[in-house]
Amino acid sequence: xxxxxxxxxxxxxxxxxxxxxxxxxGFTFSSYTMSWxxxxxxxxxxxVAYISNGGGSTYYPDTLKGRxxxxxxxxxxxxxxxxxSLKSExxxxxxxxxxxxxxxxxxxxxxxxxxxx
Amino acid sequence: xxxxxxxxxxxxxxPGERVSFSCRASQNIGTSIHWYQQRTNGSPRLLIxxxxxxxxxxxxxxSGSGSGTDFTLSINSVESEDxxxxxxxxxxxxxxxxxxxxxxxxxx
Numbered sequence: 553x554x555x556x557x558x559x560x561x562x563x564x565x566x567x568x569x570x571x572x573x574x575x576x577x578g579f580t581f582s583s584y585t586m587s588w589x590x591x592x593x594x595x596x597x598x599x600v601a602y603i604s605n606g607g608g609s610t611y612y613p614d615t616l617k618g619r620x621x622x623x624x625x626x627x628x629x630x631x632x633x634x635x636x637s638l639k640s641e642x643x644x645x646x647x648x649x650x651x652x653x654x655x656x657x658x659x660x661x662x663x664x665x666x667x668x669x
Numbered sequence: 670x671x672x673x674x675x676x677x678x679x680x681x682x683x684p685g686e687r688v689s690f691s692c693r694a695s696q697n698i699g700t701s702i703h704w705y706q707q708r709t710n711g712s713p714r715l716l717i718x719x720x721x722x723x724x725x726x727x728x729x730x731x732s733g734s735g736s737g738t739d740f741t742l743s744i745n746s747v748e749s750e751d752x753x754x755x756x757x758x759x760x761x762x763x764x765x766x767x768x769x770x771x772x773x774x775x776x777x
Contacts, residue, residue, distance in 0.1 A: 589713075597713070597756055597768040613763035647712060654760030655703040657724075659712040 554578040554658045556648050561663030568638050568667070574631040574648030574660055582606070585651040588633045590644035591662070598644075601633060602651060617645040638667045671695055671762050673702075673769035675755075681777045682747050690742040690772045692757035697737050701761035702734055704742045707771075708753040716755075717742060752776055 559573050560572040572588070590599040601622035602611040621634040631648050643666050649656035672695040682688045692702060700720035702749050705713040717733035720740055744751055756775040757769040 595754065597758070599766040599768070602764050608709075613765060646772075649713075654701070654763040654766060655715065655718050655758065656713070659713050659714070661712055662754060 555652065556650065556658060556660030558646060558648050558660045558663035561646065561665045563666045563668065564638050565669050566639060569634070569636040570638065570665065571635070572633040572646055572648075572663055572665075574633075575585075576631065576648075576650075578631045579650070581624075581629040585653075586622075586631045587649050587651045587656060588620075588622060588631075589647045589649050589656065589659075589666075590642075591647065592644045600646070603631070605621055631635060635665070640667050643667050670765065671698060671767055672763045673717070673757055673759055673760050673767060675757060675769035675772050677772060678770070679773045679775060681775050682699075683777045685746050685748060688744050688747055688774065690755050690757075692735075692739045692740040692742070692769050694738045694740070694759060694761075698759050698761035700736050701759055701763075702733075702735070702740045703760065704731075705756045705758065706751075707756065708750075711753075713756065747774075 555577045557575045564570050587602045590598050590600050603622045607624050619637050623632045645662040647662045648660045652657040674693045676691045683762045702720050704717040707713045716731050732743050734741050754771045756771045
């Protein structure tokens with residue numbers, strides 16, 4: 553059974569940093585590209601980051617470039633999202649999702665980030 | 670960026686009815702549209718890929734159609750477990766992927 557379990561969310565002050573993790577199981581992690589997708593309090597879904605199966609290629613929406621970094625450790629079957637210079641508009645539920653080319657076939661349960669003073 | 674407009678924002682149906690969700694793209698995206706269901710307090714679940722391709726494990730009452738700029742997700746005979754939010758997502762501008770704002774399906 554494919555399982556994705558996110559962790560690391562919490563309350564962060566504006567300008568702060570946080571690193572999310574996603575533990576994967578039930579499939580050959582190193583064979584799949586992975587992404588982070590967030591859902592705002594208004595329930596909008598936004599793609600946040602993409603990483604190739606080997607980790608050599610990463611992509612971000614232009615609005616997030618430079619603040620978010622996606623990475624992975626295939627030996628640990630874990631995906632990461634390092635977030636910095638956080639803003640209130642980054643407040644959201646963050647999902648890790650397995651990517652199949654350009655859509656998402658499995659999603660985790662999500663971890664919540666709140667950016668507030 | 671490619672914008673996806675979903676309409677209506679809310680759909681009210683009775684069990685057993687057929688329902689259709691609309692997703693319109695701001696430019697021609699071929700069949701690069703995918704549909705997701707999100708139940709209350711749940712994570713999104715892939716229902717249809719590439720406009721009309723079925724997904725293993727998804728009930729056959731779900732189907733998709735369309736190409737170019739206009740796309741439709743249909744549920745043949747709505748069941749109570751289908752009450753959820755439905756989102757479309759485009760992949761024509763990969764790696765930049767965007768979602769529609771969603772349509773909420775509720776019971777009359």
